[in-house]
Each structure stands twice: as C-alpha cells, then as structure tokens.
C-alpha cells in the first residue's frame with residue numbers, strides 16, 4: 001500500500017493482504033540500501049496468520065519518495081510518524097541490520113504501543129569502514145557489490161537461493177545500487193546510542209529476540225551476543241548463513257520469529 | 267556493471283546453484299526425477315501454495331535439478347533469476363506472452379531464426395499481437411517502428427542466418443529512451459562470448475539445446491531476467507505492476523522487483539502453459555554447461571581456422587563470418603571472437619552446394635547448430651528448397667549458401683572433409699561450365 005508520511009508518497013508492503021491497523025502489527029525494517037523485498041516470504045506468513053504487516057521502504061528507498069534520512073534517530077522518529085499515519089496501534093518491531101537500529105530508536109518513542117523487538121543479523125553499533133562509505137558515494141554499484149560479496153554467506157556465494165531459479169546476489173545488487181546506500185552507511189556509522197537504548201528496553205521489561213547468522217561478516221555474531229546481553233535475552237544462531245539472513249534463511253528465521261511472537265501473544 | 271556472482275565464469279559453470287547435498291554428499295547434481303514433493307505438514311503445504319515459503323510443489327512449476335541449471339545460467343549471464351523451459355522456442359514464447367497481451371506490438375530484427383519469425387509473424391498474430399520487422403542496426407528505422415503499444419524490442423545477438431551482430435548498446439539506448447525493454451536471443455553467442463545484460467539487454471533467452479548443451483542430446487531453453495528494467499517507470503506493463511488476481515492478487519513488481527518478470531513467468535506461464543524442462547534434460551544440459559567455456563574456445567579457434575582456409579579454396583565463391591571485416595561494435599561485443607557459425611558459397615550454385623554436402627563424411631548434414639560435432643546444412647536444397655531463386659535472395663539466402671556450425675574436432679580433419687565436398691562441388695561447377703560452353 002502507499003501512505004503519505006511527511007507529505008511524501010511512501011510504500012509499505014503488507015504481505016499480500018489489505019492492511020488492518022487493529023490487528024497486532026509486525027513491522028519489518030530493512031537494512032542499509034535494501035528494501036521491503038528482503039522480507040517477502042516472512043511478510044506473507046504473518047499477514048496470513050492473524051497479524052498485520054507493515055514493511056516500509058524508508059524515504060528515498062525503492063518505491064518510497066522523499067529525501068533520504070541522515071541519522072538513525074531521524075529514521076526512528078520517521079517510523080513512528082509512518083505508523084501514526086497508518087493508525088497502527090500495537091507493534092512488534094523486527095529489524096535487520098540497520099533496520100534494528102531504527103527499531104531501537106522507534107521503540108523508545110512507542111512506549112506502551114510496543115509489544116516486542118526482534119533483532120536479525122545486527123549489533124548495537126554498526127561501524128562502517130570510511131572507505132566503503134566513500135565508495136558508496138562515488139560508485140553505488142561497486143559498493144553494493146562489495147557489501148554483497150561480504151554480506152552473503154558461503155552457500156549464496158555459490159548461487160544458492162531460497163526461491164528456486166533466482167539469484168539473490170543479483171537481486172540485492174540491483175536494489176542496493178539504486179538506493180541511498182552511502183547515506184545509510186554514514187548513519188549507521190554515526191549511531192552510538194544502541195547499547196544504551198537496548199539496556200533501557202531491557203530495564204522496561206520489553207520482550208526481545210535476537211537471531212544471528214553463523215557466517216555474518218558485516219555484524220559479526222560476537223557483537224550480536226553483546227546486543228542480546230544488553231537486551232537481556234539469549235541469541236539464537238542460524239548455521240550456514242551470512243549477514244543477509246532474512247533472504248538467505250527465510251524459513252529458519254521465520255520459524256524463530258513466529259515462535260517468539262506467537263508465544264508472546266499467548 | 268551488475269553482477270550476480272563473485273565467482274569467475276569457469277567456476278560458475280561448474281559450481282553455481284549446487285553444493286553437495288547433506289544426505290549423501292553427491293558431488294554431481296542429482297537428478298530429482300519426481301513429479302511432486304511431500305509436504306511436511308498441512309501448514310507447510312499451505313505456506314508453499316501461498317508463497318510464504320520458497321520450495322518445490324510440482325515439477326511443472328519448479329524442480330531441484332532444473333533450479334540448479336536456472337541459477338547457474340542466471341549467474342553466468344549476470345541476471346536476477348532464470349526460468350528453464352522445454353525448448354528455446356518455448357522460452358521465447360513465454361517471454362513474449364508475459365510481456366504482451368492482445369492489442370500489443372513487438373519490434374523485431376528482420377534477420378532471426380525461422381521459427382521465431384513464424385512465431386512473431388503468424389502465431390502471435392492470431393492472438394492480435396503484431397510485429398514489425400526492421401534492420402535492427404538502423405536506429406532510425408528502429409525508433410520509427412516503435413508504437414504506443416510496443417512492448418519489447420527483439421533481436422538475436424548474432425542473427426540467423428546472416429550472422430549480423432546486433433549493436434546491443436545502440437539498440438538498448440533507442441529502446442530505453444521510450445521505456446521499452448530489449449529481449450535478446452543469445453543462442454549463437456553463448457554466455458562465454460558475450461553477456462547481453464552487460465550491454466543493455468533486459469531479458470536474455472537461449473536455446474540451451476545448442477552450444478550450452480553441446481552434446482546434441484537434449485532440447486531446452488532458458489529465459490534470464492536481467493533485473494535492470496524499471497517496469498513501473500515504463501508505464502507499459504500492467505502484467506507486472508498491477509495485482510494479478512489469478513495468483514493471490516500478487517503485484518510482481520512490488521513483491522519481487524528485479525525478478526518480477528521471472529516470477530511472473532514462473533507463476534503464470536509454467537502453471538498455465540507448462541512447457542517445463544524435464545529433470546533429466548536439465549541434468550544432461552548441466553553436463554554440457556560445465557565445459558561450455560572450454561568448448562567455446564575450441565569452437566571459435568576452429569571457426570577462425572575454417573574461415574581462413576575456406577577463403578583460400580578455389581571452389582569457394584565467398585565466406586561470411588562476423589569477424590571478417592568486423593564492425594566496431596562486433597569487436598567491442600565479441601572480443602573473444604563472434605561465434606562458430608559461418609556461411610559460405612560454392613561456385614556452381616544450388617547443385618554444387620548439394621554436391622558439397624553429399625560428399626561429406628565427417629560433418630553431419632542436419633537441421634541443428636551448436637553441437638560439438640561439425641554440422642552443415644544447404645538451405646537451398648533442404649529447409650528452403652521450395653523457394654524460387656528470387657525468394658531465396660529475399661530471405662537473405664543465396665542458392666549456393668552453405669551454413670556451417672563448426673565443431674570442436676581436430677581442425678585439419680574438418681578441412682579434409684570439406685576438401686572432399688569442395689572437389690565434388692567443383693566437378694558440378696566444371697560440368698555446368700562445359701555445358702554452357704558447348
């Protein structure tokens with residue numbers, strides 16, 4: 001669906017069902033330079049099993065208009081305005097990589113409307129090599145290639161695909177090369193409040209789930225374990241996958257996500 | 267440049283899309299000779315049907331062995347995804363069928379494979395899809411042929427039978443200026459010699475039957491979605507950018523973006539037309555693909571040697587190969603050589619051509635190309651035998667034309683074989699001369 005946020009046309013994937021703001025809403029937040037399509041499979045499951053799905057393209061990403069936001073804090077605040085625009089009441093926030101940093105910022109603003117947070121292949125801080133940011137400014141396609149070479153795990157480097165016949169590296173490359181990757185990476189690099197925010201959520205008793213990838217070379221799992229500690233939970237690690245976890249292991253990641261959220265709902 | 271893999275082409279051809287499976291560690295890609303797949307539970311079945319989960323349901327739609335070939339070819343061509351089909355013709359059909367509806371229009375290169383001409387000129391016409399044929403390297407003619415309802419520009423990267431090389435960057439420029447995608451049949455080039463997506467093509471089709479298989483034992487096709495075309499911005503493709511009711515109301519562009527076309531073909535054409543590749547054929551074609559790069563080197567080396575040799579033979583009237591007096595774009599697009607097809611004429615016309623073919627012992631006289639063995643055909647006495655001399659000329663085929671798909675045999679043996687043919691052709695030519703003089 002398209003909604004208007006800050007006067008800008010904004011795309012929000014709803015998992016193939018009309019959006020119903022009165023159901024508990026699963027918010028799926030994409031990582032740097034990517035878009036809602038990384039969540040295609042998980043989104044449909046939630047949408048067809050009693051939840052509403054809200055998977056936005058951040059401003060200036062893929063199908064959303066507007067200017068790219070330059071800080072994680074601004075992205076978190078934008079997300080809350082987007083949820084308000086869609087009249088969403090209760091949310092489970094799920095973020096991949098940068099998307100989880102955005103979730104942390106939004107979580108604090110959502111207070112009672114927040115039901116849980118789920119972190120996927122991420123950490124409380126995501127420092128980015130300045131050379132990569134510079135490459136992303138000058139040659140986004142090359143930077144996307146570097147990130148995907150680093151980002152996908154071994155199976156996907158050898159052409160594996162959860163959807164028969166597809167090339168996730170080829171798909172990711174085209175999406176990232178056309179999105180404001182450099183701005184996203186700079187925002188990640190500048191963000192330092194993650195650990196504090198995570199601890200704050202834990203102290204408020206927010207339910208949380210951390211899913212890590214065994215072959216993650218972008219946000220190494222030891223950083224993910226620290227995040228889990230900040231959130232007061234245990235991390236679960238999926239074998240044979242890299243940083244692009246939602247695309248690389250949709251079935252395994254969904255299984256953990258849905259068990260966590262369904263248990264909370266009970 | 268868009269990449270789909272960070273492995274080199276030789277490695278992709280051998281490894282992409284398959285890593286030894288965990289049950290038995292089979293090094294070779296197993297043949298999943300099955301029509302269907304057991305669901306773990308009712309929940310899993312409904313998740314698969316509702317696209318909440320990737321996986322296999324029924325082999326008309328997807329099959330694990332076929333998927334390896336698809337993923338490998340997508341990686342080799344640098345695409346976003348691929349769909350294998352029962353033949354090259356069905357790959358072309360599902361591509362046109364997915365991009366066009368009744369009332370739409372295609373602009374095609376005039377010099378293309380004969381069955382593709384009939385598909386575009388007669389078969390699709392019955393469904394009210396029109397086609398205008400143009401000289402594809404004449405950009406003014408191409409731009410002039412585009413209409414409001416034009417949905418795609420079609421060409422072969424190396425055209426059949428004239429062997430003209432399509433100037434892909436120029437064609438893509440003309441097409442993209444008007445929001446139209448370029449579909450390229452790259453059968454004669456193979457992914458080893460040229461990757462059309464890198465030069466602006468949006469969709470690539472191969473008859474996998476030919477060089478990719480190489481053994482000449484299995485028919486198959488593939489459509490590779492280049493993933494770079496913005497179907498929404500173009501505004502011409504409701505089949506990809508609006509909900510498709512018969513498949514969960516899916517909006518392929520919103521849901522799959524760069525792989526929208528591949529997924530539309532999967533969800534509509536494979537379901538409703540069902541021109542699926544069999545797992546056994548996928549396995550055979552994978553055996554060929556694994557050595558494509560090595561074979562192509564020999565194909566091209568042999569073709570170049572044959573061109574040079576034929577040019578020196580008295581009985582030969584003319585020789586055509588895209589590398590002879592190559593255009594600038596041919597040199598840029600085909601730095602490793604423009605394929606292993608050549609045509610030549612023997613002195614003495616149609617009868618001498620027929621005598622050439624009849625005298626051959628090593629080379630096979632048949633209607634195929636891209637086998638590892640050398641193949642020859644004399645269209646004037648076979649496929650086009652019913653045409654008058656004038657009609658032959660209009661079809662770009664002179665009466666003396668012999669089409670050769672140069673194989674990978676020891677080149678001196680091909681030359682010796684052609685020597686037999688040329689001697690027989692020369693006898694006919696001499697007899698004709700004697701008759702004229704008498």
Ligand SMILES: Cc1ncc(COP(=O)(O)O)c(C=O)c1O
Pocket residue numbers: 353354355356379382422426451453454472473474475485486487634635
């Ligand atoms: C250029 C070209 N495209 C397509 C085809 C059709 O392929 P198939 O025979 O696999 O259907 C051929 C067959 O000769 C061909 O030469």
